[in-house]
Amino acid sequence: MVIEERELGDAELGTLLDAAYAELVARYGPQGRSQVKPGARYLVAVVDGGAVGCGAVQDADALTGELKRMYVAPAHRGRGIATALLGALEELALAMGHQRLRLATGLRQPEAIALYERCAYVLTEPYGSYVGAPLMRCYAKAL
Template structure:
């Protein structure tokens, strides 16, 4: 059974999943990992989703305020043996619902140009390409996306 749990960055399962994510990214992005790593700290993130299958943590994601009306999607990860099963889309949807409940109007995110699976995920879920923002503005290995949130209530 799949269960999504809203929590924060002090959740030990989230911390453990992020360690796996960081190991994965360090391997895949060895030359640029230190640049991106500085923007991926998880301390004091108030809005985290952890996904469990049969009480085992298998994926996570988070949102944090970027601007008055904008949340940034952070730390998206699904364990390798659970990829391709819609888990990441479930996490993303839950984060979007949460952002909407908090009255944010859009979500933005950054991923690497070589993360073709992530790019496919975000496009499939309605994210559109935008100019690179903030610290990613001049980074050629980054690609940024945005999605307008629709009020669900």
């Protein structure tokens, strides 16, 4: 597996993002599509020459990055790709100058919750549009 940075216009990244959006909408309805800010940086996990997973880091504030669009194609889950991708995203966040990484996920994504908790993310107060959203859970980790 190789993890590499890709630009938003990349075709394989676009396919992964479309699949991620479709899964979010299937689990939560149209409100599952939160926005990614311009300037977010994307990483793609490549296995046997094909893109199988992605994630992004965007600025939340000067010291905090926000994890977005963490996704691994269903056929490639359970192989450690998400864990490796998350580690690479944490390294990217550090390189961007962040001391902390935050994220939001939902109760209908128990596999994501398990990943983040296994990787030392701690439950934190909801932020932004997630305040008052009963299905959402917010996590953070000092890097």
